[in-house]
Amino acid sequence: MLKHVMYLLACSCLAATFTGCNQLTEQKANQQDKANDSTRPPTPAPTENRATFKLDTTFKDYRFSVSTRGDGTLRNLYVGIGNVKDSTRMDTIIEKDVKGNIGGVAVADLDKDGQPEVYVFNISTGTGLNGKVYGLVVQKKGAIKINTGDIDSLNAKDYQGRDSFYIQNNELVRTYPAFGEGQPQALTTDKRKIIRYQLVKIGNGYTLKSKS
Structure with a gap:
């Protein structure tokens, strides 16, 4: 019974880790898509406000x-x-x-x-x-x-x-x-x-x- 519970916990951890990796991969992919999107207007340079x-x-x-x-x-x-x-x-x-x-x-x-x-x-x-x-x-x-x-x-x-x-x-x-x-x-x-x-x-x- 104990071995069965430990096996379920291990599977749950692997599933959570896999889900987190997928989310990070999707976020990186979205960021890369935004960077490669040539239709987006360029970010304006910050205005210098120092004396x-x-x-x-x-x-x-x-x-x-x-x-x-x-x-x-x-x-x-x-x-x-x-x-x-x-x-x-x-x-x-x-x-x-x-x-x-x-x-x-x-x-x-x-x-x-x-x-x-x-x-x-x-x-x-x-x-x-x-x-x-x-x-x-x-x-x-x-x-x-x-x-x-x-x-x-x-x-x-x-x-x-x-x-x-x-x-x-x-x-x-x-x-x-x-x-x-x-x-x-x-x-x-x-x-x-x-x-x-x-x-x-x-x-x-x-x-x-x-x-x-």
Whole structure:
């Protein structure tokens, strides 16, 4: 009788083991079928959400945190503005779909009204390396975006990108290599064009105007 019971238990274990093996085999087969199914849409690559640029700085009573998040070519720009005496609060302005790379950040008071502005200099990717500026005037009631139409619409015949931006003598300065007509784009030259911009208040807004 004991031998008979042991025989039944052994058969039951073998049956359970066989069933488990069959289930594993079927699962592997289903996974392989899904992998080989060319009609299924490809799995999208995960979006990069880490900070690709970050800079913290202060100016008078203000503190600023400038950062970008996103993939290699298209990012969101975050400009945080707070008070140096209160590290628990910071208001953040978001500029979406910024293309290219951040080339620098400057905080200044170009119009000498006692309130700072923050300027973020951006350089596009590719062969052009065209420059763009994102600017904000900081006020007690909030931040106002600066109109940069004069910078964005530059169409001089000697302009082929490769901008540099900096602040000098209460002006925003833009320089770029000036190319003559017929010169190859890869040609390097020591001749640089300089354009100076002043911050001008127009109505309730602000704009960067080039000096003629």
